[in-house]
Each structure stands twice: as structure tokens, then as C-alpha cells.
Amino acid sequence: MYSIGVDLGGTNIAIGLCDAELKLVDKGSVPTPQNDPEKIVKEMAALARLLIDRNGVMLGEVEYVGIAVPGAADDKSGTVIYTPNLPFKDYQIAEVFKKFLPVQRVILANDANAAALGEALAGAARGAAGCIMVTLGTGVGGGIIINGKIFSGSLNSLGAEIGHTVIAAGGRQCGCGRRGCWEAYSSATALKNMTSEKMQELSLKGIPSLLFEEAEKEGKVSARTAFNAMKRADTHAKAVVDEYIYYLGTGIANMINIFQPEVVIIGGGVSGERENLTAPLSAMVNAEQYTRNSEKKAKIVTATLGNDAGIIGAAGLGR
């Protein structure tokens, strides 16, 4: 048996064909058509058909198609409720997909949640029943896996908006309207902002730092600047990274105290720092988490599936 995972993005539709062991047999991607929901679904179905055909798979051998949606989806009714960057609004995507490709079943999930499921089933947290994925990109995204299944909320299926939990009441303004959200301190954007602020401060005081050299090398200040300068033993860069890790670890310890996951998976751009991030982070979080005695500690690991997490997770939605 096979399953197909669709990762519907604002720019591209990526699709993977997975076997019974959730191994990626083949994958492909096409640009996302703009402004027309039906056209998007039609392209999706065409690419899925192409993958099936070129791998000699029969349509009847495809158990289901999972679709990872960049927004809110309601799996029960097969509806995409809302996508901020695509033209879906209360759209019966499952029904329309089946019109173009008559598969047995279409399953929907939010894309961040699907990526977390992918890492839980076939990636960094393989074999863990409970895990949390924290994606450090433009924002702080989250995926919660409980008993091998996505948990996306009881009343509204809004995904697990862990980035919009306040960790510093009255603190930095967040895009969601609250002040002091985890996202305002731990996203790649926040790290870039903290780095810029430190550079301005140093610049005003005329203090030299490798931060300036690294930023020049890259042509801009990015979420990498502070890590790069820190690796060259710059103390100001280390101060920025330490502050970043303090807030990131605060949020992760919060999640561990609530969920007691086996594994915390770090994904997104900043996760590319790998052990430079996870080693000090683990030390900080182990000291902060609430364990009464000698309980087992959650492991903090880097995501391993990269851009394939979404398609593999979507293909795993029925497992």
C-alpha cells in the first residue's frame, strides 16, 4: 500500500509518494497557481497522478492522500477554512480533489502540524509517542504530537500556536497583538533584530566586534550573523546568542512542563546551527524544567527531514 503527501505552499506544491513504511518513493513539485483554488487543486491532482503513473502504482493501491495546508483546515468536513497567503476560504478541498483524482480518502492537516508528524514518524523523533516540534523561522511555529497523532486543539482546529504564548509579560510587541510572545524573542526574525540592536549599541559606543565583519561578509545582518561571529570567539556575539538561547529555552521548558514530551524537535532556519544551538539549549532547559525527582528528561534534537517533513507528514496522516 502507498500514500501520497501534498505540501501546499504559497509558492510551490510539493508532493511525495510514500510506501507502507512511509519511505519516500518519489517526489516532485510545481509552482502554485495564483488566485484560483480549483486550479491549485487541479495541479495538485495532476502531479499526484504523474507520480503514481511513473512509479507503476495503481490508483487503488493508494490508501489516501494527505494534504498539509498553510492555514486552518477541518479534516472532518474536508474543508480548508482559511489560508492567509492563498485564496482558500471554507473550501471543500477533499471533494474537489477527488473529482480530479478519484482516491479513496483525502485527509487534511495544518502544515506545521504535518511537519511535526513527519519528524515524529520518520525523522528526528522516530518512535516517540509524544513530541513537540518548534520551528524557528519568520515566526515560532509549533506542532504537538500526542500518542503518535497530531493535537491541534479542541474548540478550533487552529494548530498549536505555541509561538503566541507570552513568556515576558509586557515585553516585545508581537505581530499577533500581544506583548512578550515567545515568537517575539525566539524566531529567526527576533534573533536578527537582537543582533541589529546589539550592533547599534556597539556602534554608538565605538566598540569593535566581529559582528560587523560577519554582517558585511553576508551583505546584511541575518539570523546567522551572531552565531558566525560567536564561532570566532566574539564575546558580543556570544552575549546575543546567550540571550537568544535564554528566551528560547524558557519557552521550551514551558512546553516540557506542560506536555512532558519524549523529544523536542527544533526545525526552521535557526536549527541549521545544530549542536551550536542544541547543546547550550539542552543544558539550560534541563536546569529549568520541572521534574520532582530523577524523572527522564526530554531530548532536544535538530529536525532531520528538512523540506520533506511536510510531504512525509502529510503522507503519514492516516498512519
Next chain:
Amino acid sequence: MYSIGVDLGGTNIAIGLCDAELKLVDKGSVPTPQNDPEKIVKEMAALARLLIDRNGVMLGEVEYVGIAVPGAADDKSGTVIYTPNLPFKDYQIAEVFKKFLPVQRVILANDANAAALGEALAGAARGAAGCIMVTLGTGVGGGIIINGKIFSGSLNSLGAEIGHTVIAAGGRQCGCGRRGCWEAYSSATALKNMTSEKMQELSLKGIPSLLFEEAEKEGKVSARTAFNAMKRADTHAKAVVDEYIYYLGTGIANMINIFQPEVVIIGGGVSGERENLTAPLSAMVNAEQYTRNSEKKAKIVTATLGNDAGIIGAAGLGR
């Protein structure tokens, strides 16, 4: 069919006999014997037997006995792992209980979680599939119900330590070792401390306030002092309550953004303020929670089962 719920406390063992609809048919309580785990379980079994006998119920009609434990319990192995205020440590409570009263099944849960289940099945959140109970007492306790079941963690069954999530990084010292925990701002103890601090400040400046009169009336500063003075239109008392609600609401909005529960139940001493607490709290939380469009909002309600929440929840563990 019947079930029995045991609420094992440091001072008393309370037991309830519930019918198939989880209605409390009869209840009783005995002092908790000190220092001897077996004696505690023996008393428990004797009181359970008494309730069965005096209600003309046959032992075979009791489907199971649920025990709410003030600490960490592992239901799979029938073991109380640890209780901070009672002498249990890796204790096979289910097996010992069955020795004294041969029931078909013994189910274990943490007491805060059991109380949340009680409110979800038969109290303030009756009929809700997903809810969070926040207990405002000495600390901030939590219970998480997902799909009508207790969620108590994946790696360690430590309960949902939502009180030990940092909402004000670097802020007030918490008993758990972290700084800025929700518990350090929103427990009854924290409210009492905030009130004392305000009174000290007013006292130093020679500013009069009904806070002093209310404290004198009660013979001490308590978690009620600020609410009582606020009801008499004291602006300083209102400032204390507003601050308390700000932090409490911050933590509740965090939980809503993570769990999207249908209902948030407020229990514990401070919940006695009822609408004086829940009305301003709901207004604050509705403005803070993350909902992309016109999604349904979680309701914030006061617990209704009082001290019976634990025994009813324990009796509901097998439902």
C-alpha cells in the same frame, strides 16, 4: 453499574460511590493514617466497603475503583511513584487495594487531573470534549482534558504543570526554582503577597485605603482582602485585582492558544470570587487570545463541584 472514587488527601481520605450516570449516590471520609502506606490503603478499602454495603450494592456491581493521588502515579503499573506529603514511593497501590477489597479494576490519576475530569464529566464543563482546569490555591494547579480524557504527559506522568510555565522571564522567584512562573503571579498566595506589597507601599506614603479595614476585619491579609475592598470601590484594591487579573489572563490566554479548549474552569480558593473574577478575566482573555478570524472563543467558568470534584473525577476515570 457503579464506580467508586477515592480522593486521597494528606489529611483526609474522601470516597464517593457513583452510579452509571456518575451521580454521587453516597460519600464519606476518614482521617488519613500517618506514616504507613498499607494502613492508608486498608482504611481506604474499609470505607469503600462501608459505602457499598450501606447502599445495598454488590461488590460485583462495582466496575472499578478510581484513586486520585496527591503526587505522581503510573496507572499502567498501578503504582504511586511519589507523593510529597504522604509516605508513598514506588508503591503498588492497586495490588494492595485489591488485597483488601477484591474489585475488578483499580485506576490511578493525579488529584488535580482527577478534579479536572470531574468538572469535565459532571461539573462546570459538562459535555465539553476539551477543557483546562486552573486551580488557584497555594499554587496554580492544572488539569488538561483532551477528548474527554486526562492528558498527563508523554514521557513522565507528572500532571500538567501549567503553573510552572514562565510568563514573566526573569520575574518573581517561584518555589520550583524558575523565575517568573505563572504560579508566582496567579496563585492565592501570590494575590495575598501583591496585596501586602500594595499595603506596605500605601502605608509608607500614608495613603488611606479600605484594604487596611478589610485586613483588620479578617484578622490578616488574605487572597480575599483586595477583592473585598474593591467591592467597596477602593481604587488601590482595584489596582491590585487588575494586576492579578492581568497575569492570570496572560497565562489563560497562553493555554487557550496552545489547547483551544472549549471551556476553561477556574477552581481553588480564589474562584470563590465568581463573576467578580471571571467577568473581567473573560474580557481580558478574549482580547488576548490568538484567533485568526471569527472562531469560537473558549468560555471561562467557575468550578461547580467544589471538594467533590476529586471523588467524582476519580469515579469517572474509567468512563
